[in-house]
Amino acid sequence: MRFLLVDRILELTPGTSIVAERTIPEHEELFQDHFPGFPVMPGVLLTEMMGQAAAKCLDAQRLPRGKPMLAKILSATFRSWVRPGDVTRLHATIVANDDRYATAECRLEVEGRVAAQARLFFSFMATEQFAPNLRDEVLEAFLQEQVP
Numbered sequence: 001m002r003f004l005l006v007d008r009i010l011e012l013t014p015g016t017s018i019v020a021e022r023t024i025p026e027h028e029e030l031f032q033d034h035f036p037g038f039p040v041m042p043g044v045l046l047t048e049m050m051g052q053a054a055a056k057c058l059d060a061q062r063l064p065r066g067k068p069m070l071a072k073i074l075s076a077t078f079r080s081w082v083r084p085g086d087v088t089r090l091h092a093t094i095v096a097n098d099d100r101y102a103t104a105e106c107r108l109e110v111e112g113r114v115a116a117q118a119r120l121f122f123s124f125m126a127t128e129q130f131a132p133n134l135r136d137e138v139l140e141a142f143l144q145e146q147v148p
Contacts, residue, residue, distance in 0.1 A: 005049040006056065006090065009142035014060035017093045020053040020138075026084040041082040046116045047073055050106035054092035054120055056139045058102055065099050066124035074103070074119040086110045100124070 011019040024041055031039035051070040058068040082088060089109040096103040101123055108116040127134075 003048075004052075004138070005045065006052045006138050009056065009138060010089075012057060012060055012142060014062075015058060015094055015097055018053050018057035018060075018091070020056070020090040022049055022088045022090060024082060024084050024086045024088065028084065031084055039084050041084075041086075043076065043078045043116065046078065046082060046088075046108055047076050047118050047120075049088065050090055050092060050104075050108055050116070050118050051120050051122075053090040054094065054102075054104035054106055055122065056136065057092055057094060057104070058097070058122060059136060060139060060143070063099075066126045067130060068102060068122040069125050070120055071101075071123040072121035074121055076116070076118040078116050080110070080113060080115045082108070082110060082115050088115070 005022055006020045007022050009018060009020045011017070030042070034040060034042055048070075055068040055070065087110070090106070091109070092104045092106045094102055094104050101121065104120045104122070106118045106120060107114050
C-alpha cells in the first residue's frame, strides 16, 4: 500500500480550503484483515485522508514555515462505512493558520453523504528535514493546470 491517500484536487484556495478525491482501491491488501467478508476502510486511514487533503491546502501557500504535519486529532466522528470502490470527496477548511500551527475542519463524503468528520491540528516541520527531492505530485499537477 502506498501512503498517498489523495488522488486529485478538484478545488483549492491556498491556506483557506480544498476539495479533493480519493477512490478506495478494491484490491487493497488491508481489506483481507479489515474485515474478512466485510471490507471497510479503517477510520484512522479516513482521518489520514482528510489530513493529507488539509496539508495540501496549507502547503499550497508555499510559505517558508515548513511542511504541515498532522500533530493531533482534536476530534473525529465516523458515520458510515467506506468500502472498496467508493469514491470519496474530501473537504477541508482551514480555521486557524499562523507560522507555528494550523487547524482544519474536515469532512469525507461518499455519494454526497458525510461518512466522516474531523478537526485536525497541524504543526510545521522544516523542509530541510525531508528528502531533498520531495515532491507532492498531486498538488503540483493541480497547480500546473491552473497556469494559463
